[in-house]
Structures are given as structure tokens and as C-alpha cells.
Amino acid sequence: MTTIQSADDLRAALRAAPGPDEIATRGAAERNGELTKPPGALGRLEDLAIWYAGWRGDPRPEITAxxxxxxAGNHGVTARGVSAFPSAVTAQMVANFDAGGAAINQLARLAGARMDVHALSLDRPTEDFTAAPAMDEAGVVEALRxxxxxxxxxxxLLVVGEMGIGNTTAAAALAHALYGGAAEDWVGRGTGVDDAGLALKAQVVTEGVARHGxxxxxxxxxxxxxxxEIAAMAGAIARARAERVPVILDGFICCAAAACLAETAPGALDHCVAGHVSAEAGHAALLERLGKAPLLSLGMRLGEGSGAALAIQVLKGAVACHSGxxxxxxxxxxGG
Incomplete structure (x- = not known):
């Protein structure tokens, strides 16, 4: 399927998506047992290499592309004062991405990764989800597509990142709606709100989930x-699943997008690993719900795909050792 025309198309694509290549997985496991090292000496790197080999259908793979x-997207809920920065910053940061000046540009270049930026109707924020659904059906399908x-x-290999003032509030609302608990379990300081801002975020998330959960x-x-931007991340992760392209998940917002897929179709995230656990309050709990152990824990909370892009180096190391x-x-x- 080269494109999707409806949310049901995406649901069908997830249900029909292939799993890893079992022959390649077995071949990679056998090769791992023959390499010049004590069994298990490379720890989790060995599991990562075998996982990657299965999804690429090659028992001795390389990461080259x-x-x-x-x-990027803007959120109507920012009108409630949930962010320390105005929505105009989203477009300003997109310009910075395009100019090569953001952290993600440096990390993508270091990883040898192609980087693309997509701004989604920044002049037209989503609806404030405390008053109405954030998107209508046509709007969410356009973003997914x-x-x-x-x-x-x-x-x-795929990494998806985001930029969108207010999107930690949306991510917290998604996590709260999908996994319960209290709003306070999921909200964090995002761009750096103070205690009053944190309490306001929890109130806004509570209101939104009460209306739409x-x-x-x-x-x-x-x-x-x-x-x-969260829907677009979900669409990209789903396409990667259909194409057997492994994904490294980024932080809280990316994982909230991924969680929406996990709660739509069983196995939707089997092709994903967690790049890192961020400093955003709810991320560790969200990773636990998704059953994903992070590769890195560096106190990052930037978004943009930065933690996942840095973790490309870990996966490249795993694959290089396995195949080389x-x-x-x-x-x-x-002794072999």
C-alpha cells in the first residue's frame, strides 16, 4: 500500500503487516553463537543485532541508509497557557531545522542519516481538545497520510521526531486516556513550566480525557x-512496520504516538526499540506500558528525535560487531 485514504486503511495495514523474517533471525542467532567472543559478552547488543537482522531479512545486515x-504541528490547547513558549516558536524552529542549526541536524549528520522536515498546517492549530476533538476525521487522515x-x-532504519509547542500536554492526554492513572502521573514540565503551569497542565489533561477518553x-x-505532528509520527511508524523498516523510538511524544498504534493492533510496535528514556515525567511509565527498555538514559528532554538519533550509534555498533x-x-x- 503506497498511501492511505482513511483511518481504517491504516488499521488494515497494521493488521496485514508482515513480521520479521524467521530464517534471517535464526541465521543471525546462529552466527552470533559462532563469533569470537564468550557467549553473551556483548550483552544487549547481541539481541539488538539479531532483532535488526530479522526485520531486514538478512542474517548479516548492515545499516547504510x-x-x-x-x-511539526501547532496545538489549539496552547491557548490554555500550558507552555512556557508561544506557538510561534514552532515555525521558528522549523526554519532552524531547514537551516541545519538544531541539535537533531547535528545528530542526524553524525549518524549518516537522511533528514526530512514536514510542517503540518502551522497556521491552523488543532482544536483545543478540552472543548472539541483536536481533529476531525479528514484532518487526522491527512496527518497520518x-x-x-x-x-x-x-x-x-527510521527515527521520527517532532516539534510542536504544547505537544507534551497532548502526549500526556493520550497516555492518560490510553493507560489510566491520574493526569498528574503523565504531565511534566515540557519546555519548562513552573509549578503553577504543571498544575494547569494536569487540569487541562483531566478535562480533555473526561471529554474524550x-x-x-x-x-x-x-x-x-x-x-x-503526533498523527504523522504514528503514520510513519506504521509505514515502517509495513515495509519491515526497524524504528528507534524517541521520547515521550513519539512514544505517545506509538502507543496509539499499540492500542490499535497487536504487534504494531514489534519493529521498534526505545532509543532513550527522557527526563519528561511520564516517559518511563509509558515505556513500561509499551514493554520497551531504553537504550540510553541521559536526562534528555529536547524532542526533535534527538535521543533516538543518538541511539542510532548504539544500533550501528551492534550490527557492525555482529556482521563484521x-x-x-x-x-x-x-573454543568456538
Whole structure:
């Protein structure tokens, strides 16, 4: 499927998406057992390499064409005062991405990744989800489709990031609606709100979930409480699943997008690993719900895909060791 025309198309694509190649997975596991190292000596790197090999259908893979995509959107809920910065900053940061001046530009370049930026109707924020659904059906499908079509099928690894003032509030609302608890469990300081701002975010999330929570599956929850950039991330992650492109998840907002897929179709995130755990309050709990152990824990909370882009280096290291090391037989080393 080269594009999607409805949310049901995305649901169908997730249900029909292929799993990892079992022959490649077995071949990678066998090769791992023959490499010149004690069993398990590379720890989690060994599991990562085998996981990656299965999704790429190659028992001895390489990572040569990673793609980083940053989506940007504006949120009507910012009118409630939930962010320390005005919505105008979203467009200003998009210009910074385009000029190569943001952290994600440096990390993508370091990883040898192609980087693309998609701004989604920044002059037209979503609705304030405390008063109405954030997006209508046509709006969420347009955003999902933008994400779906942004993925290069020739990529062999994907990172999706975001920029959107107010989007930690939307992400917290999604997590609260999908996984329960109290709003206070999911809200964090985002761009740096003070204690009063944190309390306001919790109130806004509570109001939004009271209005829209329990309305359907993950995609319907995304329509009601999310944002265009969050929907685009979900669309891109889903396309990667359909194309067997492994994904490194970024921070709280990216994982909220991913959670909407996880709550729509079983196994929707089997092709994903968590790049890092951020300093945003709800991220660790969200990763636990998703069953994803982070590769890095560096206190980052920037978004943009930055933590996941940095984790590309870890996955590249895992794959390089797996595919480049000699076996005991090749090296003439005893003990294999």
C-alpha cells in the first residue's frame, strides 16, 4: 500500500503487516553463537543485532541508509497557557531545522542519516481538545497520510521526531486516556513550566480525557486528543512496520504516538526499540506500558528525535560487531 485514504486503511495495514523474517533471525542467532567472543559478552547488543537482522531479512545486515523525519504541528490547547513558549516558536524552529542549526541536524549528520522536515498546517492549530476533538476525521487522515508517505521505503532504519509547542500536554492526554492513572502521573514540565503551569497542565489533561477518553481505539483517541505532528509520527511508524523498516523510538511524544498504534493492533510496535528514556515525567511509565527498555538514559528532554538519533550509534555498533566480527573458524581461534 503506497498511501492511505482513511483511518481504517491504516488499521488494515497494521493488521496485514508482515513480521520479521524467521530464517534471517535464526541465521543471525546462529552466527552470533559462532563469533569470537564468550557467549553473551556483548550483552544487549547481541539481541539488538539479531532483532535488526530479522526485520531486514538478512542474517548479516548492515545499516547504510537511516532516515530521520521531523514533523511539526501547532496545538489549539496552547491557548490554555500550558507552555512556557508561544506557538510561534514552532515555525521558528522549523526554519532552524531547514537551516541545519538544531541539535537533531547535528545528530542526524553524525549518524549518516537522511533528514526530512514536514510542517503540518502551522497556521491552523488543532482544536483545543478540552472543548472539541483536536481533529476531525479528514484532518487526522491527512496527518497520518503525511507520515505514511514521508517514509522512504529504501531506508533501513527510521527515527521520527517532532516539534510542536504544547505537544507534551497532548502526549500526556493520550497516555492518560490510553493507560489510566491520574493526569498528574503523565504531565511534566515540557519546555519548562513552573509549578503553577504543571498544575494547569494536569487540569487541562483531566478535562480533555473526561471529554474524550474511552472513545475508541488508539487511532480514535489520537484524533480526539493528539496533534497533527503526533498523527504523522504514528503514520510513519506504521509505514515502517509495513515495509519491515526497524524504528528507534524517541521520547515521550513519539512514544505517545506509538502507543496509539499499540492500542490499535497487536504487534504494531514489534519493529521498534526505545532509543532513550527522557527526563519528561511520564516517559518511563509509558515505556513500561509499551514493554520497551531504553537504550540510553541521559536526562534528555529536547524532542526533535534527538535521543533516538543518538541511539542510532548504539544500533550501528551492534550490527557492525555482529556482521563484521570473525567467527571462531574464520579467525582460527580455539573454543568456538
Amino acid at each position: 537511516p532516515q530521520v523525519i521531523v514533523f 503525511t507520515g505514511w508517505e514521508a517514509v522512504d521505503p529504501a531506508a533501513d 474511552g472513545a475508541g481505539d488508539g487511532l480514535e483517541t489520537l484524533r480526539r486528543l493528539g496533534g497533527r 566480527m570473525a567467527t571462531f573458524a574464520e579467525a582460527g581461534v580455539s
